[in-house]
Amino acid sequence: MRIIGTGSAHPSLVVTNKMLENFLDTSDEWIVSRTGIEQRRLISSESLEDLAVESALKAMENAGVVPDDIDFLIVSNVCNDYVTPSLSCVIQGELGIKCPCFDINCACSGFIYALDIAESFLATKDLRNILIVCAEQPGRMVDWKDRAQCVLFGDGAGSVVVTKGDDMKAIRLNTVSKVDPLWQKRAMQPTPFLRKEEHDGPLVMNGQDVFKLAVSSSIDDIEKVLSKANISAEDIDLFVLHQANIRIIDAIRHFSKQDKSKFPVNINKYGNTSSATIPILLDELNREGKLKNGDLLLMSAFGAGFTTGACILRWSK
Numbered sequence: 001m002r003i004i005g006t007g008s009a010h011p012s013l014v015v016t017n018k019m020l021e022n023f024l025d026t027s028d029e030w031i032v033s034r035t036g037i038e039q040r041r042l043i044s045s046e047s048l049e050d051l052a053v054e055s056a057l058k059a060m061e062n063a064g065v066v067p068d069d070i071d072f073l074i075v076s077n078v079c080n081d082y083v084t085p086s087l088s089c090v091i092q093g094e095l096g097i098k099c100p101c102f103d104i105n106c107a108c109s110g111f112i113y114a115l116d117i118a119e120s121f122l123a124t125k126d127l128r129n130i131l132i133v134c135a136e137q138p139g140r141m142v143d144w145k146d147r148a149q150c151v152l153f154g155d156g157a158g159s160v161v162v163t164k165g166d167d168m169k170a171i172r173l174n175t176v177s178k179v180d181p182l183w184q185k186r187a188m189q190p191t192p193f194l195r196k197e198e199h200d201g202p203l204v205m206n207g208q209d210v211f212k213l214a215v216s217s218s219i220d221d222i223e224k225v226l227s228k229a230n231i232s233a234e235d236i237d238l239f240v241l242h243q244a245n246i247r248i249i250d251a252i253r254h255f256s257k258q259d260k261s262k263f264p265v266n267i268n269k270y271g272n273t274s275s276a277t278i279p280i281l282l283d284e285l286n287r288e289g290k291l292k293n294g295d296l297l298l299m300s301a302f303g304a305g306f307t308t309g310a311c312i313l314r315w316s317k
């Protein structure tokens, strides 16, 4: 598998920490020092579909392909306005793509899971190019009265186009069923027969549990992909990590004993956009000319489930 194009899209509204001080008992100083986040983009008038489509069109343009060149569409998404059909079906028409598509919900690890599926599909099916779109609106999941979680998230979309190639050096996915640290339930329609209470509410998160799980599982995944690919941390050019909290990134960096310059971050601008963080960061690096042919990228993510995934990919766009 080979990545041949990247794209991203953000809501127009920039919400700074100072703006949050207007209705939350918080401060710019607390949020920056505990999370690294200075501002986030939040959906106000646009829809998540708009962002998904914009990022996908940019990725196709960057790859030099047209809708007819796409043979499969995979969308990573936790929640959107539709229960059914899937977000991939909704945007497929707007993109003018004519191919099978489906959504995956692997929370913030979705991009790595989608890459693994794409790699297998390209190896076993007669496909030319696959479009992967990660489109997320965690800003619509959290309780905006809960200062411990709403400050963390932002909305956005990141996409890549992949084709056949030899750039995936190793990949590892892992899932350990742990619901308590991070979950959200929404009530379904009532029936005349229902005899149980149902929960409908915002995201519930135990921040410290998530923090510890995130650091330990990412370190484990990174060790395992490095060993699987027989590559040392010194050989990795960039660690493109899920942007959830700068202190989680710092802890992983500390363990890897690698220089700070190898860990690009944009969490200060966008907050945690769930599975979209890595493709958004990848798109920024690509467009800023910070990725050189032959660079080895290590990507690692974690999310509700508890799902984790890491991979080592050579950049050869």
Ligand code: ACO
Pocket: 025, 026, 027, 030, 031, 034, 035, 107, 108, 147, 148, 149, 151, 152, 182, 205, 206, 207, 208, 210, 211, 214, 244, 245, 272, 274, 302, 303, 304
């Ligand atoms: N502003 C000011 N004070 C705050 C805020 C805030 N926004 N949020 C919490 N506090 C307060 C708490 O109320 C608490 O006050 P108290 O001591 O009077 O009770 C104090 O700060 C310390 O709270 P902690 O929860 O101990 O703070 P911590 O240092 O653990 O940081 C945080 C909290 C930022 C949520 C951290 O635990 C974290 O980042 N965890 C990981 C979260 C995460 O990554 N979630 C998503 C992962 S999966 C995915 O990406 C979807």
